[in-house]
Amino acid sequence: MNNMRKIERDVKMTDTKITARSVNVHYGDTHAIKDVDVNIADKTVTAFIGPSGCGKSTFLRCLNRMNDTIDICRVTGEIKIDDKDINHKSVDPVQLRAQVGMVFQKPNPFPKSIYDNIAYGPRIHGLSKSKSELDEIVERALRRGAIWDEVKDRLDQPGTGLSGGQQQRLCIARAVATEPEVLLMDEPCSALDPIATAQVEELIDELRQDYSVVIVTHSMQQAARVSQKTAFFHLGNLVEFNDTGEIFTNPSDPRTESYITGRIG
Amino acid sequence: MTDITNAPAVPRKATSTELVAASLKRRRRKQIRLQWIGLGAISIAFLMLFILVASLVSTGWQAFTQTHVTLEVYVDPEEVPEDRLPRGGFRDVLGASMGQMLPDVDMSARETARAVEGILSNGAQFELRDRVVADPSLIGQTFTMTVPVSDPYDQLNKGLIERETEEVNRRVKDNEIAWFDTLADSGAISKPFNWGLFTNADSRFPELAGLKGALVGSFWALLTCFLISFPLAIGAAIYLEEFAPKNKLSDFIEVNINNLAAVPSVVFGLLALAVFIGWFGMPRSAPFVGGLTLALMTMPTIIIATRAALKAVPPSIREAALGLGASKQQVVFQHVLPLAMPGILTGTIIGLAQALGETAPLLLIGMNAFITSAASSPFDSSTALPTQIFIWADSPERGFVSRTSAAILVLLGFLVTMNAIAIYFRQKFERKW
Numbered sequence: 001m002n003n004m005r006k007i008e009r010d011v012k013m014t015d016t017k018i019t020a021r022s023v024n025v026h027y028g029d030t031h032a033i034k035d036v037d038v039n040i041a042d043k044t045v046t047a048f049i050g051p052s053g054c055g056k057s058t059f060l061r062c063l064n065r066m067n068d069t070i071d072i073c074r075v076t077g078e079i080k081i082d083d084k085d086i087n088h089k090s091v092d093p094v095q096l097r098a099q100v101g102m103v104f105q106k107p108n109p110f111p112k113s114i115y116d117n118i119a120y121g122p123r124i125h126g127l128s129k130s131k132s133e134l135d136e137i138v139e140r141a142l143r144r145g146a147i148w149d150e151v152k153d154r155l156d157q158p159g160t161g162l163s164g165g166q167q168q169r170l171c172i173a174r175a176v177a178t179e180p181e182v183l184l185m186d187e188p189c190s191a192l193d194p195i196a197t198a199q200v201e202e203l204i205d206e207l208r209q210d211y212s213v214v215i216v217t218h219s220m221q222q223a224a225r226v227s228q229k230t231a232f233f234h235l236g237n238l239v240e241f242n243d244t245g246e247i248f249t250n251p252s253d254p255r256t257e258s259y260i261t262g263r264i265g
Numbered sequence: 266m267t268d269i270t271n272a273p274a275v276p277r278k279a280t281s282t283e284l285v286a287a288s289l290k291r292r293r294r295k296q297i298r299l300q301w302i303g304l305g306a307i308s309i310a311f312l313m314l315f316i317l318v319a320s321l322v323s324t325g326w327q328a329f330t331q332t333h334v335t336l337e338v339y340v341d342p343e344e345v346p347e348d349r350l351p352r353g354g355f356r357d358v359l360g361a362s363m364g365q366m367l368p369d370v371d372m373s374a375r376e377t378a379r380a381v382e383g384i385l386s387n388g389a390q391f392e393l394r395d396r397v398v399a400d401p402s403l404i405g406q407t408f409t410m411t412v413p414v415s416d417p418y419d420q421l422n423k424g425l426i427e428r429e430t431e432e433v434n435r436r437v438k439d440n441e442i443a444w445f446d447t448l449a450d451s452g453a454i455s456k457p458f459n460w461g462l463f464t465n466a467d468s469r470f471p472e473l474a475g476l477k478g479a480l481v482g483s484f485w486a487l488l489t490c491f492l493i494s495f496p497l498a499i500g501a502a503i504y505l506e507e508f509a510p511k512n513k514l515s516d517f518i519e520v521n522i523n524n525l526a527a528v529p530s531v532v533f534g535l536l537a538l539a540v541f542i543g544w545f546g547m548p549r550s551a552p553f554v555g556g557l558t559l560a561l562m563t564m565p566t567i568i569i570a571t572r573a574a575l576k577a578v579p580p581s582i583r584e585a586a587l588g589l590g591a592s593k594q595q596v597v598f599q600h601v602l603p604l605a606m607p608g609i610l611t612g613t614i615i616g617l618a619q620a621l622g623e624t625a626p627l628l629l630i631g632m633n634a635f636i637t638s639a640a641s642s643p644f645d646s647s648t649a650l651p652t653q654i655f656i657w658a659d660s661p662e663r664g665f666v667s668r669t670s671a672a673i674l675v676l677l678g679f680l681v682t683m684n685a686i687a688i689y690f691r692q693k694f695e696r697k698w
């Protein structure tokens with residue numbers, strides 16, 4: 001049994017979802033990402049770790065072109081999702097972002113009802129034909145966000161009235177509701193208590209069945225728990241990218257080792 | 266060891282607790298002084314406001330009532346023949362009624378009859394005419410009618426003309442006072458609320474002059490101003506804030522919009538006179554042109570308020586929507602604009618309140634003409650509230666003094682209401698992110 005699963009997993013992991021080649025990002029004069037090459041596999045959780053300010057969020061935001069919205073930000077290099085260059089002028093960032101969902105570092109629910117928060121994405125993308133279908137989408141998303149039981153009786157209340165941790169799970173549910181193929185999560189658990197964190201991690205593991213998940217985290221334990229691949233960033237460089245087990249037990253770069261053992265960070 | 270105890274006392278260093286205690290006293294004194302200065306400033310501001318309102322109320326309150334006289338009117342068919350009704354001798358009909366109420370007065374003397382008729386407002390005959398024209402069956406009938414008295418008698422009744430003054434210096438002579446007292450004794454004189462102040466347009470006779478024309482004119486002007494400035498300003502603000510590339514040109518535009526908000530209003534008036542009336546040949550004195558001019562002035566205010574409100578919407582909301590795949594335009598119209606709306610409305614109301622009180626540009630485009638009927642469209646000649654105040658303040662008749670104050674009170678009432686609505690919006694929709 002165990003063996004079979006291992007094999008299955010390995011096979012799947014060979015499908016590459018995202019390939020990045022010599023990606024550079026500048027914020028004005030700041031060189032935030034330096035020549036990063038990486039292959040992110042489908043149906044896998046990839047963790048980005050590294051000290052604060054090393055460019056994890058910046059690189060993550062390249063993957064759904066959120067950096068386009070920052071005037072001073074300049075991205076060069078090639079990023080392909082399913083062999084399609086996402087920076088090509090024929091690609092509409094709006095469509096890309098429907099395909100590549102994102103959960104932000106700070107919970108940012110809309111000041112609308114919980115229901116409308118979840119329903120917003122499906123509505124603008126026309127994912128449902130009827131009210132009942134939309135209701136179903138909302139319920140499924142909230143269940144996957146591990147928040148359904150807490151909010152099912154007050155779907156019409158504002159999402160901003162929830163606690164910080166509940167808001168973050170609401171945002172995860174909102175991102176999942178549009179059924180993206182890739183889910184980018186920027187420190188999704190930084191505002192959560194251990195129980196909610198465990199729920200979200202469970203969710204991430206479940207999402208892996210269908211999606212490619214990229215998660216930025218400051219918690220080494222979390223990276224070890226949820227991810228199959230780990231990328232270590234340092235000062236804008238991708239220092240090491242390997243199977244999570246390898247990185248944590250047998251890092252090949254001294255910088256990785258000192259970060260993991262807590263000497264830099 | 267003994268050396269130490271005998272040594273001249275070296276000034277001991279104060280401990281930090283003592284230093285803090287000393288500085289605390291100083292800080293507290295400073296704070297108390299500051300509080301007093303603040304209180305003083307607020308008191309002075311309130312005192313000024315109180316003096317302003319008190320002086321307005323003390324002169325203006327009398328204008329909110331109007332002395333009336335109640336008459337038994339017999340519409341004599343001789344005086345008012347049915348076939349040429351509107352041109353009947355209504356003045357004589359009223360004169361006859363007055364004569365009946367003052368039986369001791371010899372009405373055969375033409376001078377006396379004129380003087381007695383003069384107790385009534387000049388408008389009384391037109392009121393009677395309108396009633397009879399509307400219902401010709403009144404001819405030959407007797408009915409009661411309550412009509413305003415003319416300004417001197419109104420002043421007399423309100424105590425604004427003092428009976429003690431020497432007769433030569435008094436507008437109402439001794440015999441006229443006697444007539445009036447006779448009327449008062451018979452219970453014919455009353456002093457009800459002056460609805461005419463709101464339902465009449467301007468008039469040469471103070472007792473008939475009202476603010477209707479000014480209110481209607483201000484309404485048309487503000488409506489025009491709102492309909493033009495609100496969409497244009499919001500469109501401009503959204504474009505500048507959300508879509509325009511940030512470069513030298515947009516900086517230049519921004520600086521100029523801020524400058525525009527500071528341009529004296531009289532300049533806008535001159536501009537309107539030259540452009541709207543001079544080049545485009547729009548009518549003078551029309552509230553529409555007034556509204557256009559006010560829109561020019563209000564637009565920068567609304568643009569600035571709108572941009573501030575848009576900026577205040579946290580970027581995380583935009584990111585959230587963009588991250589879900591909303592287009593730029595969806596982000597702006599479905600998220601940012603609704604959240605900015607309370608701020609925009611507050612700015613708009615404050616802008617309109619400013620426009621309502623603005624006088625100089627309206628004077629320049631001729632909205633201070635003497636117009637005795639309310640405008641039925643924004644293209645008719647009209648006055649506006651502030652220009653009406655200007656006209657009345659300039660009128661020599663005593664009756665206009667209290668009316669000027671009353672009109673100012675009405676204008677202030679509107680301004681306070683509008684600002685209250687703006688504050689209500691701001692508080693009701695104030696958001697904590």
Ligand SMILES: Nc1ncnc2c1ncn2[C@@H]1O[C@H](COP(=O)(O)OP(=O)(O)OP(=O)(O)O)[C@@H](O)[C@H]1O
Nearest residue numbers: 027030032050051052053054055056057058059070
């Ligand atoms: N909007 C921006 N404008 C200018 N510089 C930026 C901007 N965002 C990030 N940077 C710079 O880019 C570098 C990388 O930032 P980034 O946010 O990607 O770090 P991070 O790895 O996500 O850090 P953290 O773990 O603290 O979130 C930093 O030096 C930061 O100062």
Ligand SMILES: [Mg+2]
Nearest residue numbers: 056057105186
């Ligand atoms: Mg970050």
